[in-house]
Amino acid sequence: MTLSATGTYRIAAVPGDGIGKETVAAARKVLDVVAQNEGFTLNWIEYPWGCDYYFETGRMMPVDGITKLAESDAILLGAVGRADVPDHVSLWGLLIPIRRSFDQYVSLRPARLLPGIESPLVPSREALDVSVQAGVLNLLDELQVRLNLAYVFIAHDLSVVRHISHEVAVMYLGRIVEQVTTDKLYENPLHPYTKALISAVPVPDPRIERSRQRILLEGDLPSPLNLPAGCSFKSRCWKSTELCDTLPLLTAHDDHFVACHHPENA
Numbered sequence: 001m002t003l004s005a006t007g008t009y010r011i012a013a014v015p016g017d018g019i020g021k022e023t024v025a026a027a028r029k030v031l032d033v034v035a036q037n038e039g040f041t042l043n044w045i046e047y048p049w050g051c052d053y054y055f056e057t058g059r060m061m062p063v064d065g066i067t068k069l070a071e072s073d074a075i076l077l078g079a080v081g082r083a084d085v086p087d088h089v090s091l092w093g094l095l096i097p098i099r100r101s102f103d104q105y106v107s108l109r110p111a112r113l114l115p116g117i118e119s120p121l122v123p124s125r126e127a128l129d130v131s132v133q134a135g136v137l138n139l140l141d142e143l144q145v146r147l148n149l150a151y152v153f154i155a156h157d158l159s160v161v162r163h164i165s166h167e168v169a170v171m172y173l174g175r176i177v178e179q180v181t182t183d184k185l186y187e188n189p190l191h192p193y194t195k196a197l198i199s200a201v202p203v204p205d206p207r208i209e210r211s212r213q214r215i216l217l218e219g220d221l222p223s224p225l226n227l228p229a230g231c232s233f234k235s236r237c238w239k240s241t242e243l244c245d246t247l248p249l250l251t252a253h254d255d256h257f258v259a260c261h262h263p264e265n266a
Contacts, residue, residue: 007040007041008040008041008042008043009040009041009042009043009073009074010043010045010071010072010073011031011042011043011044011045011072011073011074011075011076012045012046012047012068012069012071012072012074012075012076013028013044013045013046013047013075013076014046014047014049014050014061014069014075014076014077014078014094014098015046015048015050015078016049016050016051016077016078016079016080016081016094017050017051017052017078017079017080017081017082017090018079018081018082018221019078019079019221019223019224020050020077020078020079020080021078022223022225023078023079024076024077024078027076028044028076031076045072047061047065047068047069049061049062049065049094050080050082050090050094051081051082051084051085051090054085054089054090054093059093060080060089060090060093060094061093061094061097065094065097066097066098066101069098069101069102070101070102075098075102077095077098080094080095081095083216083217083218083221083236084216084217084218087200137160137163137164140153140164141164151164153165158197158198158200158201159201159202161182162182162186165182166181166182167179167180167181167182168180168181168182168185170185170191170193170194170197172193172232172233173222173224173227173232173233174224174227175232175259176250176257176259177191177193177194177233177250177258177259177260178190178191178193178194178256178257178258178259178260179250179257179258180255180256180257181255184255184256185198186198188256188264188265189264190253190256190258190260190263190264190265191233191258191259191260191263191264192233192237192238192239192260192262192264193233193236193237195215195264196215196216196217199212199213199214199215200214200215217236218236219235219236219237220235220236221235221236222235229245229246229247230244230245230246230247230248231244231245231246231247231248231259231260231261239262240262241261241262243261243262244261244262246261248260248261
């Protein structure tokens, strides 16, 4: 959307889930100030779609959701997903249809190429499907060897993290809760949050996948703007005790660092 000095623009707001509701509300305040200062008007239409909507209706958004969004000049989308809703439901029910319908492809990245290096993302305007994602990861591996690069790689997909990383720092609400080499993290996660994350990663062997137990986190996710005293994970942790009211420090167990009063297998 290109803004002119004057005019009225219809903006669809989809706060989604968790902190998305807070961040979208905050972003709207900022954008309203920008509009006031620059002389244009924003008309907000909020759609309460997401995991709460899914539990009420069985869908992440209504059948005509994309049509409704297409009537707007722009979309402000918050966070999508919740621990008690499978990723394939939240992603394919809301996030991916929006990205694909409105050409919100990931191929704008990387924003800057290293000299003499070609990227499979630059000439393509297609969605970042599995095959393209694999090509990007292989390119990063190749560049690391050829140019002796070091990466700080931020991701939510733990299977990708395992493929590309030598050492992993797991963060929860802005704090590092565990840090160790990649192999040790997947073989022996010490923090309960890490253990829950790894339990959600699909296993390609269907026999193992059917028999293994996924850890579903319960309890409320604290606001990152108002973290509780002590361990920020205690409201969702099955091992929480009164000791967790004090902030756990990142402590070494051999060369395995974890911030937890009750680490697993330590």
